[in-house]
Amino acid sequence: MYFSIDTDGAVPIYEQIVRQVKLAVADGILVGGQRVPSVRQLASQLAINSNTIARAYQELQADHVLEPLRGRGMIVRRDAINRCTKARNALVADGVRRALADALAGGMTADELREVFEMELQRQSSLIGNGKSREA
Known part of the structure; x- marks a missing residue:
């Protein structure tokens, strides 16, 4: 999945990630059961602090979009669409x-x-x- 982050924009980076993940799920780019990049991988890919990615993933978990897969990272919930x-x-x-x-x-x-x-x-x-x- 490709993320487009505006580091100078008014929308916080973690919120941009949350929105883009939700849009990708709604558009069928990400599907239920699919793994998302780890916090470390995505932070490295986007050159963003890993705490920012972790915050986005925590919000996506709270919104019932992502769920942890023990020892293997995060996946999109099957009922998230x-x-x-x-x-x-x-x-x-x-x-x-x-x-x-x-x-x-x-x-x-x-x-x-x-x-x-x-x-x-x-x-x-x-x-x-x-x-x-x-x-x-």
Whole structure:
């Protein structure tokens, strides 16, 4: 699994890891029973303090996304997909709320917002349909 960490951003690094693991589970990139990198491996890979990774994994355990496998590290819980899908949907809804609030405060009309939304939805759907990355 690939992590994209913004060390200068407003979101704490451990929270970025938590979000990305939940999104990976919701998207089927990580599946129930799959092992995740050890704290030491991930800390080395990302060049981040191992305590930060441990904190993210502890939160993921508390959120019932990961579970320890005695002597072998952490695995994704088999029942984590529903929780992670709900978490992803909540993150998206929050982003939409913020974008709408900013657009309306900036003077955009509902019709202008609908037009922008429909155009972008069509563009993104076409990118995904062509096998291109969502980030393209």
